[in-house]
Amino acid sequence: MSEAVPPLTPGPLLATIERPADVRALPVERLPQLCDELRAHIIDIVSVHGGHFGASLGVVELTVALHWAYDTPDDQLVWDVGHQAYGHKILTGRRDAFPTNRTYGGVSGFPKRSESEYDTFGVGHASTSISAALGMAKARDLKRTDQRVVAVIGDGSMTGGLAFEGLNNAGAAHTDLLVVLNDNRISIDPNVGALHEYLAGLSASGGWNALKGGVWSALDELKGMGGGTLQRLASRLEDGVKAVLTPGMLFEAFGFRYIGPTDGHDVVTLARRLKELRGLSGPILLHTLTVKGKGFAPAEADQVKWHAQSSPFDKVTGKSLAVPTAAGTKPPKWQDVFGDALVELAELDERVVGITAAMPSGTSLGTMMEAMPDRAFDVGIAEMHAVVFAAGLATQGMRPFCAIYSTFLQRAYDGVVHDVALQHLPVVFCMDRAGVVGADGPTHHGTLDVPIMRAVQGMVVAAPLDEQDLRDLMFTALGHDDGPFAIRYPRGAATGMALRDGFEALPIGKGRRVADGDDVAIVTYGAIGTYVPEVRERLAARGVSAAHYDLRFAKPIDGALLTEVFGRFRRVVTVEDGVREGGAGSAVLEWAADAGALDGVEVVRLGLPDRFVEHGTQRQLHDEVGIGPDGIERAALALVGAEAEAA
CATH class of the missing domain: 3.40.50.970 (Thiamin diphosphate (ThDP)-binding fold, Pyr/PP domains)
Incomplete structure (x- = not known):
């Protein structure tokens, strides 16, 4: 489980919010105070414990407004990617646990269905929200229930083709669905492409909204007055007016009613608008303009740097509070x-x-x-x-x-x-x-x-x-x-070894013997092999001599190297930082079976188990699944018949 983390005190209004029903009980005029306290609480937490930052600050008002206007969790709220869901988690019963965010055994940094009924869809990869939300909306239609479904997607995620597949299907399905386009003009890095330029143009066209809203209301009233001729006339008028008054014609062409762009940081207006939209039918796209990192000046000024932070920082100045590393001692990533x-x-x-x-x-x-x-x-x-x-x-x-x-x-x-x-x-x-x-x-x-x-x-x-x-x-x-x-190659720091100038071509399909030994062969694939020198020292202290072989290639496999391994050793451990099924260890066993080299040889494959591994530090997770130094040592000792020390 995660280590005990001292609580951070929320503001007086946020302290009363245990679930979204408490948000809905507030008069709309109190929502700005809740937003201020929620933003401050996110800054407090991330400044101490780290995590994704800018995206969640940018959607504070949108998060509060959505939970005020919609009846979550009965209404289904689907976030895209999940970088922006910190405020959502804090408002949905995880406020006090949130300091454990992204720590081993703690709260996940992303929406997760197994964690909360308010997390309707697990996310991490971009552009999935519209498709998932449409599936939920169609299930609602089939079950004849009255839930509303909302997808929140950023303009960065809109550059993914899956988002447009979802829009295309949703517009033609004519079902009730709200897509909120959270347009902050950046994902992790600045957005690129024609869609980015298109949305940038829309963001300058907010002056149309008042006139356009009045026209839509008038047309809705006209269509509702009855009479086939009158309704046909209203539909034709609507089509003509769209061409003149709608800056979001791309979304209208997909079959969505486009509304916006609107200020995503005016929580009162946004909440009221969302309340109105909850009562409308058909596919609707609400275009909101937000600022990534809103309310924290350093994050607004450098949105790429402040997408996420891994070390503590001063919550006023943004200055890092991490202990500085001596120059030249930090390995490169x-x-x-x-x-x-x-x-x-x-x-x-x-x-x-x-x-x-x-x-x-x-x-x-x-x-x-x-x-x-x-x-x-x-x-x-x-x-x-x-x-x-x-x-x-x-x-x-x-x-x-x-x-x-x-x-x-x-x-x-x-x-x-x-x-x-x-x-x-x-x-x-x-x-x-x-x-x-x-x-x-x-x-x-x-x-x-x-x-x-x-x-x-x-x-x-x-x-x-x-x-x-x-x-x-x-x-x-x-x-x-x-x-x-x-x-x-993995995330994080490399070894820090001295590099020679230039490059050397390596023979494809050839590994290497890194260190010799007599009792057991440890065959590794990739950077996980950097644990083996420590393991060899531990084993040597217990009288076990281990050889280390680096495969380097999982395909084509080095038959000559493996001929040496299986010819010299009766005990073999394979290690990889990936799933065991079909991985590098499987490639070794496949070669050995085909070569008839398995007779009398015991092989243990170490790798990730047949389950999804949760979050924690890389070393914590390596240790959990048995591919850290302790796990490699245990496997080697078990093969040679030695008594493993307690973990």
């Missing part, structure tokens, strides 16, 4: 090693281009975007498009490095198979955040990339043990002409 290496490779080879799906800062592709803006592309929250775009580049002789978080690449798997691998195109998939990622939890853990990439015909599947390996694998991938190449 894996993503920064990637970003720097990609620029070097691009300088060596003019064919190299970089692609990210709305994550230039998260993947460090931003380094290349600054150095070579014409050769690095942010395509928005559109992973499938990123992959097929990369395929198109590759057909013309370019060498695309497609940097996408492992968990998000799952969304583009069809493109990986059908559009890249089937055509033998040399796209390099750089899978950041592979393995457990820590506090973001199961929506963000990169656990499935090894088995899904191993299953793709012609795919090379690799993982570096350290940052020198990452650089050399990227160089090796650049020189690989026959099909795609996948490289996985």
